[in-house]
Amino acid sequence: MYRLFRVAQFTFRELIRSRMLYIWVISCVVFCALAFLLSILSFGEVHKIFMDLGLVGMEFSGLLVLILSLAVTYNTEFDQKAIYLQLCKPLTRGEYLLGRVLGFFLIISLVIISMGLVIGGLVVFIGGGKVGLLFVDSTIFLLLEMLVLTTLGLAFQMIGTSMVGVVLYSMFTIFLGHCIGQVEWLLSQKLSNTVKMILRVVHFFLPNLEAFNLKDRIYDPDLVLGWVQWREAFLYAFAYSFVVFLIGWINLEKRQFE
Amino acid sequence: MRPLLAMDRSLKWPAVLLAVFFLAQAWLSSRLDHWVHPEPFESSQSGTLDPRIVSSLRAVAFLTGYKVLIGHVFWIRVIQYYGDAENGADHYSKLYDYCRLASDLNPQFISVYSYGAAALAYQLNREDEAFKLLQKGVQANPQDASLKLMYAALTYHGHSDYKKEIPFLETQIAQGNAPTMMVNILANTYMKVGRNEDAIRLWRHILATTDSDVTKDEAAKKLKELYAITKVKKVDEATKP
Numbered sequence: 001m002y003r004l005f006r007v008a009q010f011t012f013r014e015l016i017r018s019r020m021l022y023i024w025v026i027s028c029v030v031f032c033a034l035a036f037l038l039s040i041l042s043f044g045e046v047h048k049i050f051m052d053l054g055l056v057g058m059e060f061s062g063l064l065v066l067i068l069s070l071a072v073t074y075n076t077e078f079d080q081k082a083i084y085l086q087l088c089k090p091l092t093r094g095e096y097l098l099g100r101v102l103g104f105f106l107i108i109s110l111v112i113i114s115m116g117l118v119i120g121g122l123v124v125f126i127g128g129g130k131v132g133l134l135f136v137d138s139t140i141f142l143l144l145e146m147l148v149l150t151t152l153g154l155a156f157q158m159i160g161t162s163m164v165g166v167v168l169y170s171m172f173t174i175f176l177g178h179c180i181g182q183v184e185w186l187l188s189q190k191l192s193n194t195v196k197m198i199l200r201v202v203h204f205f206l207p208n209l210e211a212f213n214l215k216d217r218i219y220d221p222d223l224v225l226g227w228v229q230w231r232e233a234f235l236y237a238f239a240y241s242f243v244v245f246l247i248g249w250i251n252l253e254k255r256q257f258e
Numbered sequence: 259m260r261p262l263l264a265m266d267r268s269l270k271w272p273a274v275l276l277a278v279f280f281l282a283q284a285w286l287s288s289r290l291d292h293w294v295h296p297e298p299f300e301s302s303q304s305g306t307l308d309p310r311i312v313s314s315l316r317a318v319a320f321l322t323g324y325k326v327l328i329g330h331v332f333w334i335r336v337i338q339y340y341g342d343a344e345n346g347a348d349h350y351s352k353l354y355d356y357c358r359l360a361s362d363l364n365p366q367f368i369s370v371y372s373y374g375a376a377a378l379a380y381q382l383n384r385e386d387e388a389f390k391l392l393q394k395g396v397q398a399n400p401q402d403a404s405l406k407l408m409y410a411a412l413t414y415h416g417h418s419d420y421k422k423e424i425p426f427l428e429t430q431i432a433q434g435n436a437p438t439m440m441v442n443i444l445a446n447t448y449m450k451v452g453r454n455e456d457a458i459r460l461w462r463h464i465l466a467t468t469d470s471d472v473t474k475d476e477a478a479k480k481l482k483e484l485y486a487i488t489k490v491k492k493v494d495e496a497t498k499p
Binding site for chain 1: 286292366399
C-alpha cells in the first residue's frame with residue numbers, strides 16, 4: 001500500500017512539474033470569459049448559462065489535462081525509458097499501474113474541483129446567484145467519468161506503441177463513449193440481426209459516458225437521483241475501470257523492457 | 259510475503275476476474291441506460307425534432323453529449339437570426355423552427371419559449387406558432403408559472419379581447435416577480451388600445467429597471483415613438499377650431 005501511494009505521489013509531482021496546472025489557469029480564464037460572453041449575448045437566465053458552460057469547461061479542462069498527461073508521461077516513461085528506473089525497484093507492475101492511475105486521477109480531480117469552486121464562487125459572490133445541489137452532483141459524476149477515462153487512457157498507454165496512438169485511441173474512445181445514446185437508438189431500429197449483434201458488442205465494450213453526463217439533465221424535472229442511481233453509477237465506474245485496469249496490467253506484465 | 263498486486267505468470271485468475279467484471283459492467287450499463295434515457299430514445303430524437311431544419315449543430319449536440327451547451331449556442335444564433343433585418347424579407351419564416359430546435363436541445367431554458375412566443379405573436383402575428391411553442395414549454399416545464407400566464411395572455415390577445423387581457427396582465431404584474439416580457443406585453447397592449455400615458459409610464463419603468471441592453475433599446479425606441487404621437491395629438495388639440 002505504501003509503495004502504491006509513493007508511485008501516486010511521484011506521478012502527481014511529475015505532472016505538477018510538467019506545468020499541468022497552467023491548463024487549469026488557462027481553462028478558468030477562457031471558459032469563464034466565454035461563459036460570461038455567451039450569457040450576456042443571450043436573453044435571460046444568465047446564471048444558468050454561466051453554470052452550464054462552467055460544467056462544460058470543467059469537463060474540457062479535465063479531458064485536456066488527461067490527454068496532455070498521457071502524452072507527456074508516454075514520452076518520459078516509454079520513449080526516454082524512465083519506466084526502467086521504476087520497475088527495477090521493489091515494486092510490482094500492478095502497483096506501478098495503480099499508482100499511476102491514482103496520481104493522474106488526483107491531478108485531474110484537483111483541476112476539476114478547483115474550477116468548480118471558481119465557477120460557484122463567481123456565481124454566488126459576483127453574480128449574487130445560488131449554486132444548486134445538482135451542480136455538486138454533476139461535479140461528482142464528472143469525477144467518476146474522469147476515473148473511467150484515466151484508467152482507460154493508462155491502459156491504452158500500456159498497450160500502445162507510440163504517443164500519437166495513445167492520444168488518438170483515448171480521444172476516439174471519449175467521443176464514442178458519448179455516442180452510446182445513438183448506438184441505443186440504432187438498436188431500437190429495424191436492422192439485421194448481425195448488425196444489431198455488432199452494435200450490442202460495441203455498446204458493452206465502450207464506456208457508457210452518457211451515464212455520467214448529468215450536466216445535460218441538470219434542469220430535467222423528470223430526473224430521479226436517489227441512492228439506487230448513485231450506487232449503480234459508482235459500481236459501474238469501478239467495474240469498468242477495473243476491467244480496463246486488468247487489461248492494462250496484463251499488457252504491462254507481458255511487455256518486454258530490454 | 260507475496261506483494262498485493264503481483265501477477266500470476268499463468269494469468270489465469272486475472273482472466274476470470276476480467277470476465278466477471280466485464281459482465282458486471284455490461285449489466286450495470288444496461289441498467290443505467292434506463293435511467294439516462296427514461297423514455298424511448300426515438301421519441302426524443304426523431305419525434306420532436308423538426309426534420310426541415312438541417313443543422314450541423316444538432317448532430318454535434320447528439321453525438322458529443324453537450325446538448326445544453328450547444329442549445330445555448332444555438333439560441334444565440336436564433337437571436338442573431340431574428341436581429342438580422344435581411345431575414346425580415348421572408349418575415350423570419352424559420353423563427354418558429356429554430357425556436358423548436360433550440361428548445362429540443364435545451365427544453366428547460368424558459369427564455370426560448372417566452373421570447374420566441376412573444377416575437378411570433380406580438381411582432382410577427384403568427385399566434386398559432388406562438389401557442390404551439392408555449393404548449394411545448396408548459397409540457398417541458400410544468401412547474402413554471404410564467405409560461406402558463408403568458409399562454410393565458412396570448413389567448414386573450416388572439417381573440418383581440420383587450421378588455422380581459424389588460425386587467426389580467428395588470429393583476430399578474432401587481433403580484434410581483436412578473437417576467438419583463440410580461441410587462442413588455444402589457445406596455446404594447448396599452449399602445450394598441452391608445453392608452454399612451456399608461457404605456458409611457460410602463461416603458462419608463464422598464465427602461466429604469468431592466469438589465470438587458472436590448473430591452474433598454476426597445477424601451478427607448480417605444481418612448482420616442484410614444485412622445486412623437488402624444489406631441490402630435492397635443493398640437494392637433496391645440497389647433498382645433
